[in-house]
Amino acid sequence: MEFAVRAGGIEESVLDRTWNASGFTCFPSSLGARPQTRRLGLAEPDGEHRLLPALVPPDEPPPVQPLRPLIGGDLLETENPFFFRTVLQDTASLIYLPVFQRGTLVYDAIDRKALGPSPNGLSAADRPDNVASWFGYHFTPALCPNCGHDVAGEKESLIVFCQNCVVGFSVSGGKLTEVPLAVGKGGSRTASFLPFWRVRVETEGLPLPRGTGKILPGGRREQMDRDHFHFWVPAFRINPRLFLRLAHRATMAQPAIEPTSLTSLSSVAPITIASVEAVKTVKILLALLSPKDTELLRGLQDRSVKVREHLVVLVPFEQSGYELTNRQIQAAVHVNALKYGRNL
Ligand SMILES: [Zn+2]
Numbered sequence: 001m002e003f004a005v006r007a008g009g010i011e012e013s014v015l016d017r018t019w020n021a022s023g024f025t026c027f028p029s030s031l032g033a034r035p036q037t038r039r040l041g042l043a044e045p046d047g048e049h050r051l052l053p054a055l056v057p058p059d060e061p062p063p064v065q066p067l068r069p070l071i072g073g074d075l076l077e078t079e080n081p082f083f084f085r086t087v088l089q090d091t092a093s094l095i096y097l098p099v100f101q102r103g104t105l106v107y108d109a110i111d112r113k114a115l116g117p118s119p120n121g122l123s124a125a126d127r128p129d130n131v132a133s134w135f136g137y138h139f140t141p142a143l144c145p146n147c148g149h150d151v152a153g154e155k156e157s158l159i160v161f162c163q164n165c166v167v168g169f170s171v172s173g174g175k176l177t178e179v180p181l182a183v184g185k186g187g188s189r190t191a192s193f194l195p196f197w198r199v200r201v202e203t204e205g206l207p208l209p210r211g212t213g214k215i216l217p218g219g220r221r222e223q224m225d226r227d228h229f230h231f232w233v234p235a236f237r238i239n240p241r242l243f244l245r246l247a248h249r250a251t252m253a254q255p256a257i258e259p260t261s262l263t264s265l266s267s268v269a270p271i272t273i274a275s276v277e278a279v280k281t282v283k284i285l286l287a288l289l290s291p292k293d294t295e296l297l298r299g300l301q302d303r304s305v306k307v308r309e310h311l312v313v314l315v316p317f318e319q320s321g322y323e324l325t326n327r328q329i330q331a332a333v334h335v336n337a338l339k340y341g342r343n344l
């Protein structure tokens with residue numbers, strides 16, 4: 001998902017980006033639409049090919065250029081100035097583009113077009129001895145480290161749950177690491193739970209919105225103090241417009257939470273947005289909450305957000321027909337939006 005902040009509002013889109021991970025500049029900087037238009041297969045070591053190592057880590061994509069050039073460098077001269085852009089990364093895959101070398105040139109092996117002069121070091125690149133460990137499937141025992149019961153999660157889920165201990169674990173590097181969990185208050189026995197990241201950041205100097213928290217008699221919201229203010233971000237994939245709307249509504253509502261001890265985790269939507277991506281959304285929320293603060297919007301690009309605490313909150317939604325609603329957040333989600341969001 002991509003969010004571009006402009007003076008006229010926030011533009012959302014879904015994109016599939018590729019970038020050159022090899023470090024060799026003779027290769028294209030992007031594969032364009034090819035990964036979507038051609039069928040990709042699982043890479044296997046076959047002893048025939050040399051594989052260049054990936055030198056650029058997946059969490060360091062090159063910066064995206066502004067959507068349109070700025071006139072004379074002065075933001076105010078454009079009719080709808082661009083301030084900054086945030087890309088939330090869902091899944092990163094390493095794709096090998098087949099190339100071959102002939103003479104002094106290197107060629108794309110699919111369309112057989114010359115890519116450019118073969119760089120020094122390309123012919124010397126060979127398969128490292130441990131290359132077999134890059135391939136195939138790697139299995140992690142799905143057993144709770146606390147009690148030995150099976151942990152459960154859907155295939156795209158970043159966090160799996162132990163129904164016995166009622167705790168969540170993130171899976172990384174073949175290890176399960178416990179993730180702090182809480183449940184939003186007020187759900188019925190038949191509620192479905194949608195996961196949100198609740199993020200507390202260093203708020204010094206940040207313009208926090210007025211009127212956040214519980215709705216008081218008379219319709220106004222109470223004012224949450226800075227130390228107890230949290231940003232709320234959906235932890236599941238859904239179309240970007242709805243993603244931002246849910247984040248905005250939940251941040252304005254500041255829902256109350258309770259421990260997970262009495263709650264079954266069986267009806268939770270899979271957690272597919274990592275905490276690091278949720279933290280990136282904080283800047284977008286700040287832009288959404290202070291749309292007229294041009295000085296803030298200009299400075300957000302380079303501003304760092306210091307995270308003080310984050311946890312997963314399973315927010316109860318009541319299902320009626322095809323709609324899931326939460327009155328505290330004042331938000332509704334169509335079940336098909338969740339279904340199609342998984343494939344974004
Ligand atoms: Zn357990």
